[in-house]
Every structure is written in C-alpha cells, then in structure tokens.
Amino acid sequence: MFKVSKRFAPVAGALVIALLGSAVAPQLMAQDAAPAQAPADAAGQPAGAAQADPAAVVATVDGDEITEADLSFAAEDLAQELQQMPPEERRAFLVRVLIDMKVMAGAAKAEGMDQEPLFQQRLAYLEDQALRRDYFADVIAAQVTPEAVQALYDEYVAEFQSQEEIHARHILVETEEEARQLKGEIDGGADFAALAEEHSIDPGSASKGGDLGFFTSDRMVKPFADAASALTEAGQVSEPVQSDFGWHLIKLEEKRQSSPPSMQQLGQQLQQQAMIRAFSSTVDTLMNNATVEIADPELAAAVEAQKALEDGATEGEAAPAEEAPAEAPAQ
Structure with a gap:
C-alpha cells in the first residue's frame, strides 16, 4: 500500500545510505551505480572526455602497476578531498596518493604485515564491502528504472486526496x-x-x-x-x-x-522511494535464504528490535514528503 505520509521512510532510507557508506543519497547512489568509475572530473579528466580503459597503466612503483581503475577507486574514497581542489590538480593528486600507497604497502609486506591475522580479517571485510557495492549497483540500483519511478508516481496520484x-x-x-x-x-x-x-x-x-x-x-x-x-x-x-x-x-x-505535485516535482523523492523498495525486496529475499546466528542474546534481541523498527518504517512505503503544516499566518 502506497500510503500518503508527511515523512519519507526515515529508517529505511537511513539504512540504504548507511549500507552505501554514503552521506547524501542521490549523489552517492549514482556513484554506487558505477563503482569502478569516478565522476568525469574527479580524476582530472576533462568533462566529456572518452571513457578511459580501466586496465590502462598510469604508473608503476617497483614494477607494481597503477591503473586507471585504481585512480577511479581512489577518487571514490577521496571524493570530499577532491571537491576542495581545482579539477586540473586532481589527477596528479590521486597518482601521488597511489604512489604513496604502493610504497607503504610494499614496506608493510616486507615486514610480513600482510600475513597477520588482523590484516587478513580486514582484507576479508574490504572484499565483502566491495562485493556489496557491486551487488548494489548491478542488482538493486538497476531496478530503479524510469518505469519503476513512473509506477510509484501513478500509485501516489491514484491515492492522492484533494483538499x-x-x-x-x-x-x-x-x-x-x-x-x-x-x-x-x-x-x-x-x-x-x-x-x-x-x-x-x-x-x-x-x-x-x-x-x-x-x-x-x-x-x-x-x-x-x-x-x-x-x-x-x-x-x-x-x-x-x-x-x-x-x-x-x-x-x-x-x-x-488541490492537485497532486507533478512528476518533475517529486522526481528525486520517487527515485529514493524506488531505491528503498528495490533494496527492501531484494534483501528480504536474501535474508529468507540465509542462516544468521548471533552469540550474545542481548545483542540478538537488539538486532531483532532494530529490524522490526525498519520493517515498520517501510511497511507503508511513505509517499513523497509533504510540507509540514504551518501553525499560523506568517509572523
């Protein structure tokens, strides 16, 4: 049921953003839709330039290659820093960062740090994180099509109550x-x-x-x-x-x-709602086939309570946000 509400699925929306590792949903959802490619100017490429070959070698450090894909990955991680500098300086900055990374990583390997148990755990975590981002882009974000957004708008209009x-x-x-x-x-x-x-x-x-x-x-x-x-x-x-x-x-x-807002007026909110709907549906299916065990009973109960809160927020799939009522004429 696509219920009219004055708030927009706050918990579910926050969960999607948190799982993206994002601060602002629309912009970073777009980044997740192409995890191996930074914005056109993030790595110093001119706007409208031909897409660089991800395998193209930009530099080598002791024979270890730095590729265009590496620049894109670094641009994602350093998006805030890149926004603070002129576009023409970004590519050199990223190459410098990656050179430092390669040098320090090489030194860490020489010390045997890559064999330590904690590093192996971190490596496994980072692998899961990268796979989650790709899965989000290829399976979940791909469901947010113009047709899906239009369907949500049609539902909203059908249930709109004129005043x-x-x-x-x-x-x-x-x-x-x-x-x-x-x-x-x-x-x-x-x-x-x-x-x-x-x-x-x-x-x-x-x-x-x-x-x-x-x-x-x-x-x-x-x-x-x-x-x-x-x-x-x-x-x-x-x-x-x-x-x-x-x-x-x-x-x-x-x-x-009153008449319902136009599709253009609600576009961003409808896209967010479509993303939450796709996320919830896909994750629910995955969870139904997963075996989850939490050793600490108190933590298990807290996790279950959090899930119930999220389910409650998405159950009604709130309609695009409406302006809160005023209490009086302008004062």
Whole structure:
C-alpha cells in the first residue's frame, strides 16, 4: 500500500545510505551505480572526455602497476578531498596518493604485515564491502528504472486526496477596536491591500498587501482557518477574528481544489522511494535464504528490535514528503 505520509521512510532510507557508506543519497547512489568509475572530473579528466580503459597503466612503483581503475577507486574514497581542489590538480593528486600507497604497502609486506591475522580479517571485510557495492549497483540500483519511478508516481496520484485550497489576504492588528475600525473603512470602499501594507503587524505578508497565497485549513490556526473557510465569494471580507497572534481581517481571493505535485516535482523523492523498495525486496529475499546466528542474546534481541523498527518504517512505503503544516499566518 502506497500510503500518503508527511515523512519519507526515515529508517529505511537511513539504512540504504548507511549500507552505501554514503552521506547524501542521490549523489552517492549514482556513484554506487558505477563503482569502478569516478565522476568525469574527479580524476582530472576533462568533462566529456572518452571513457578511459580501466586496465590502462598510469604508473608503476617497483614494477607494481597503477591503473586507471585504481585512480577511479581512489577518487571514490577521496571524493570530499577532491571537491576542495581545482579539477586540473586532481589527477596528479590521486597518482601521488597511489604512489604513496604502493610504497607503504610494499614496506608493510616486507615486514610480513600482510600475513597477520588482523590484516587478513580486514582484507576479508574490504572484499565483502566491495562485493556489496557491486551487488548494489548491478542488482538493486538497476531496478530503479524510469518505469519503476513512473509506477510509484501513478500509485501516489491514484491515492492522492484533494483538499480545498484558499487564496486569501489578511490584516493582523493587536486590538479588536483597531480591527473593527479597519473593517469599517473597507466596507466604505478602502483598498484592503493598501490598508494591510499600512497597518498589518504581520511582517511576512504586510509588504505584499496581506497576501498569504494558497493554503489549506490545516496549515493555519483554527480560528483563522474556520473564518477563512466560511467565506464563500471572492472579495468577501470576514468580521474581526481573534487568534493567539492578534485580530485578523481576512479577504477571500479564490478557492480551488488541490492537485497532486507533478512528476518533475517529486522526481528525486520517487527515485529514493524506488531505491528503498528495490533494496527492501531484494534483501528480504536474501535474508529468507540465509542462516544468521548471533552469540550474545542481548545483542540478538537488539538486532531483532532494530529490524522490526525498519520493517515498520517501510511497511507503508511513505509517499513523497509533504510540507509540514504551518501553525499560523506568517509572523
């Protein structure tokens, strides 16, 4: 069920990002989709340049080759550092880093460090990490197709619940007496927008003639929302209405029914949702065929609780995020 929600699958989204080793989902999902290739300028290649052969040798250190693929791997690991330097300096920087790496790795091997048990464990971990990235790119990220994103949007539109939207202006003053005085002037033909600019104490709308744009009732405090909803004709002005912010006069400009955001507006969120859906489905299938044992009972219980939390977050597959309701007209 593709449920409408004001939040976007927070736990599941965080899990996908964490498993990518990423900080920002869309950009780093794209990197994971091509783990052996850095962005075009990350390794100092001109934008639009032909794709380098991953096996091409860039340098050798004591006969040990540094390839274009090595530069790409290093560019992934050092993405933040590369962003801080000019593109024309990045390639040389990466080659220098890899030369240092080869020299130090050679020295470590000479000391027998590559035979130590802890190193072997780290090596196994890094192998699993690299395989996970490739699997994510080839199996999971590949499922996020334009058709999958379109299907999510179609689900969202099918379940979208239209609401009445009100376009209104208001004048906010401190006392009922002042509000009634201004109402009398308006009834006598005074321009509402001009009075709002002159008298309203709402800094967010006064300079715009009191214009609040379109809003739904749930975005406003109840007395204001009720009074605005009760207006039926364009140009109609309410009686003074009290809220926690003062006294309002409300002028109705227009009413309409809300429509769903466009595909373009929701594009990034839909892609993230499609990624989470593909991730959850694929991992669930893998887990059903896996035998997992955790020696510590307390840790096992904590892991199970975490899984239940994640399952709960993805069960409804939250719809693209909506803007949180406001509590009052701009103040």
